[in-house]
Amino acid sequence: MALKIIYPCCCGMDIHKTFIVACIATTNNQGVTTYQSKRFSTFTNDLRRLANWLAGNNCRDICMESTGKYWIPVFNMLETSCNVILAHPKYVKSIRGKKTDKKDAKWIADIFKHDLIAPSFIPPFEIRQLRDLSRYYTKLTGFTTGEKNRAQNCLTVSNIQIDQVFSDVFGKSASAITEQLLKHPNGDFNVEPFVHPGVKTPIHRIQAAVDGSMCFQQAEKLRIIRKHLDSIHNCNSSLDALIDKCASQFQPQIELVMSVPGIQRFSAISIISEIGVDMSVFPTAKHLCSWAGLVPQNDQSAGKKKTTRISRAGSYIKPLLVRCALSAIATKKNPEIKDRYIALKKRRGHKKAIIAICRMLLTAIYAIIKKAEPYDPSHYRVFDLPPGSRFITPTQAMYIARRLGYTVVTPQAS
Numbered sequence: 463m464a465l466k467i468i469y470p471c472c473c474g475m476d477i478h479k480t481f482i483v484a485c486i487a488t489t490n491n492q493g494v495t496t497y498q499s500k501r502f503s504t505f506t507n508d509l510r511r512l513a514n515w516l517a518g519n520n521c522r523d524i525c526m527e528s529t530g531k532y533w534i535p536v537f538n539m540l541e542t543s544c545n546v547i548l549a550h551p552k553y554v555k556s557i558r559g560k561k562t563d564k565k566d567a568k569w570i571a572d573i574f575k576h577d578l579i580a581p582s583f584i585p586p587f588e589i590r591q592l593r594d595l596s597r598y599y600t601k602l603t604g605f606t607t608g609e610k611n612r613a614q615n616c617l618t619v620s621n622i623q624i625d626q627v628f629s630d631v632f633g634k635s636a637s638a639i640t641e642q643l644l645k646h647p648n649g650d651f652n653v654e655p656f657v658h659p660g661v662k663t664p665i666h667r668i669q670a671a672v673d674g675s676m677c678f679q680q681a682e683k684l685r686i687i688r689k690h691l692d693s694i695h696n697c698n699s700s701l702d703a704l705i706d707k708c709a710s711q712f713q714p715q716i717e718l719v720m721s722v723p724g725i726q727r728f729s730a731i732s733i734i735s736e737i738g739v740d741m742s743v744f745p746t747a748k749h750l751c752s753w754a755g756l757v758p759q760n761d762q763s764a765g766k767k768k769t770t771r772i773s774r775a776g777s778y779i780k781p782l783l784v785r786c787a788l789s790a791i792a793t794k795k796n797p798e799i800k801d802r803y804i805a806l807k808k809r810r811g812h813k814k815a816i817i818a819i820c821r822m823l824l825t826a827i828y829a830i831i832k833k834a835e836p837y838d839p840s841h842y843r844v845f846d847l848p849p850g851s852r853f854i855t856p857t858q859a860m861y862i863a864r865r866l867g868y869t870v871v872t873p874q875a876s
Contacts, residue, residue: 467493468577473516474570475526476563477533480504484512485567486521487575497571499564504532509539516544523547525574527554527566528582537584547574548582583753585738588711593735595705597778600732602698609691616684622649622674627663635661639672644685647676705731714834715739721836722826723799724790729782736779739831747828754779756821772817783820791819798842799823808867 467489476483486498500515502508516524524540525547526533533548540546549570556569573579585593614631617624622643628636638656643649649672654665661668676684709716709731719730737750744750751757755775761768790796791803799819806815830837854862860870 465576465578467575469523469575471519471521472523472525472571472575473521474567474572474574475524475536476566476570477526477529477536478504478563479530479532482512482536483563483567484515485564485571486516486519487568487571488519489575495572495575497568499567504535506535506539509536512536513540513543516540523574525549525554525570525579527551527570538587541587546584547579548584549574549579550582553579583743586740588708589735589738592705592708592712592731595701595708596732596735599698599701599705599728600778602694602701606691606694606698609687609694613684613687613691616676616680616687617674620647620674620676620680622676623671627668627671628661634658639668640684640688643672643676644681647678647681649673649675702728709734712739715831718830718834718836719827721830722786722823723793723796723837724786724788724823729786732782733779733827736776736782737827741828741832744828747825750828751821751824754783754824756780756783756817756824780820783823784816786823787816787819790823791816796839798839802842805865805867809864 470489471486473484473486475485480503482502482504484500484502487495488498489495498519502512502515516522522544524544526536526549528548528550537546537548554570554573556566570579584590610632614625617631617640624636624639625631630636631640635656635658639653642651642653642656645651653668653672657665657668705728712731712734715734716727716730719725719733720727725733737744737754741750744753748757753775755773755777757772758770759773787803790799794800799822802822803815803819806818810818826837829835863870
């Protein structure tokens, strides 16, 4: 039985840094396919020539492979006039030993005309720009953490143990003392004027902690690190204002996401930047959770599951949801979430329970954005109520016991 042709006229593209190979596959009524291949450079003028060439051949359905960042200019040029499908490289991998740029483009066109390629989720242009800014903010935050660790290393190798007497090495009092250490590397100064009155650690312990010896090289390195931290802080402030400005058009959706427990404003903006505001692109909440990498893999053969680990998808949204889940279970205001976490933790452990809470939060986000309704905990708490009838079957009793974290032991027949 022959495969059905969904796109009689389509184009497959093999994109590189400096050039593009495009192949138009045209299928007539008798099922015969003819191919036209052409090579273009990635300069903007040649991208316009590419768009005109596609329009001249009446080709509106395009499929391209995701290759780094090189696909983005091509996608931006064609998305207004064509139906552009972006495919993950693993879905368009060509046959080994028959791989050239021209054959790659022809192979993409061949499998795309039968609709055998799973399209990647590409949000609208405004969401993509907000996503780029949010991810950059996340990178800057990582740089800040790295520089703080390097500053702590400078103090550690100099045997200056500020971290043992202050909970925050970069707090007000600790920063003032560090500034004085750069002026007096041997710690021969009185720390009392620089300690905030609210600090509970005794002054004599703080004085003993700064009794070290910082060499010239470590002092200069610490000065550079502190200067870099100030620069990153200024960049973060400017970027934060820019993100707020770009996210203002999605204010209603951001407020809805903020109604979910454990999610603050910046987290809500980051989630919107990853999944967008149009939930119709995901058929169900399960599809969204699978796209975010929060469900077990389908790896089964001969009736045996080889692995149930979650996939590596959602490299940005998954850590963000984990932080939100940790915040949600740390408060007593949301017993429906905390009780669910405790029950899962007893059976599956902390890590799997946190991933389950992440999926719970993302499912709620999908529903509230799609229905434009704020978070309502009563939808979860109704399942925690005792049954109206006190008569249940043994199977139901075992299910309830397992949900509460008990291990049901079946008695052996004598």
